[in-house]
Structure formats: C-alpha cells, structure tokens
Amino acid sequence: MAAAATPGGLHEEALRRKERLKALRERTGAPRQNKDDGAPEVKQLRRDSEEEEAIKHKELKLRNYTPADDELKDRVVPPAKPASVEDKVKDQLEAAKPEPIIEEVDLANLAPRKPDWDLKRDVAKKLEKLEKRTQRAIAELIRERLRGQEESLASAVDSAKQDGSDSD
Template structure:
C-alpha cells in the first residue's frame, strides 16, 4: 500500500514537471514566435490610441487646435417624443369577447400538434392499404364469377 502511494506521488511530480515545461514553451512561443509585421501593427495601434481628441477644451496652441473636435449638434428630440406619444395612445377596447380565446386549451393540444404530421403519413398508408384490399376482393370476385360462368357452361354442355 505504501509503495503505491509513493509511486502515485512520483507520477504526480512528473506530471507537474511536464506541465511547467509546456507552459514555458507556450510563453516562449508567444513572445518569440510573433511575426515582425504583427509587432509593427501593435506599435501603430498604440500610437493611434495615444492621439488626443479635444472635445470640451479650446486650446490656444495652433498645433492643438487641429486636434479639436467639431461641436456636436444635439439630436432632434421632437420626433422621438411624437413617436412615443403615438405608441402610448390606448388601443380601442374590444367590444366583443371571443369565448374561444378565453377558454383554456386542452391539456393535450401540444401532443396533437406534434403528432399531426405522423398521422398524415399513416392516413395515406391506410388509404393505400384499403384500396389494395378492394382490388384484391374485386379480382377474387372476378375469378369466382369467371369460374361460375365456366361451371354454368359445363353444366349446359353436360345437359345437352
């Protein structure tokens, strides 16, 4: 028992060492493995993010005045308010009450809906089977009718 515990601990230590080695390789790949153009793109992005945008401050320096943002114009609120007022108007109250809408659905309505397609297939198969049975009966009657006619002919021939 003690031997198996020692063996398990040794395996756990080996596993930890392998994981550390893999993490080290991944970190090296992330830092060393990046292409040069990707590093250049990141530098350009950092420069773009450092760019000043002056919205509320009016600078006195000519260089900074070029970075000043134009004054924002407030959006028209009148149209939005009109739309909201129209939406808030009450819809006309329904005079007649439809009892079908008030009555609760039967507990198995969803089962019927889900099974409807399968029932359509079965209905088609049933109709085909009924038609086939009718054909077989008609053929059987035709055969028996033909046999009856032949037997009647033989009786006439025998009686002559």
C-alpha cells in the first residue's frame, strides 16, 4: 500500500484492478464491453435499434410554427381553444359543496344519554313489580272506602227507616 501513495503507484493499482475485473467478467460470463465507451455491446445494440424505431415512428407536429413548404403545411396542428375558466371554477365549486348530512344522520342517536340511563335500565324490572303492588294496594283502599260508605249508607238507611217508623 505504500507504493500506492505515489502517482505512478496509483496508475499501477488502477491497471491491476482493471485486470481483476476483466478476469472476473470472463469467469462469470458477463457480456464484453466496448472499448470506446465502456458500455456493454448488447446494450449499445438495443439503444441503436430503439433510436431507429423512434425515428421511423415519430411524426412531425407543428404547433407554433407556420411552414413555408407545402408538404409541411398539412402537419400544422390547429390552435387549441382554451377552456373556459369560469366553467372549471363552477365545476370545482359544485364538487366542493358538502352534501346535507342531516338527512343521513338520526339525531336521536346523536343526543347524549343521561348519566343515569344505566341505573334506570337495571331498576326497570324492580319498578314493574312495585308498580303492580302499588296498583293492588290502591284498589284495596278503594274497596275499603266503598265498604265503609256502604256501611254508612246502610246505617243511614236504617236510621231513616227507624225515624220513619217512629213517626207513624
């Protein structure tokens, strides 16, 4: 490596490296490179054939140039008509308008639940039983009052009969 530090040593080192690369390519069977540009010959052939095809298939289009030659006048592209900016802006504004979301969303589902909704849900069965008992108790009280009124009515009728029989 000490010899590589001198200018002549660098050149020798480069030559050795080229020889090693050449030997490696020969062992692996890689395509040979062209000495002129250093690119493989296969790639150069492909590029040449592609260029020839491109030249054959290219058609001359004249957009900004008006030729004086009659043969080229048929290749002039007619001037493009600019699109109306107002129409494009209107289309973009219409596309940007949001669709009404209120129709799609049920507002009842969006309303927040009360903080005690789960307690009410858990107590609902017990409340049903208590409601039935309450109704029975109210009915019993009404029956008792009616019995009391019947007794007082019966006693009033009896007292009226007694008063009436005394006056006869």
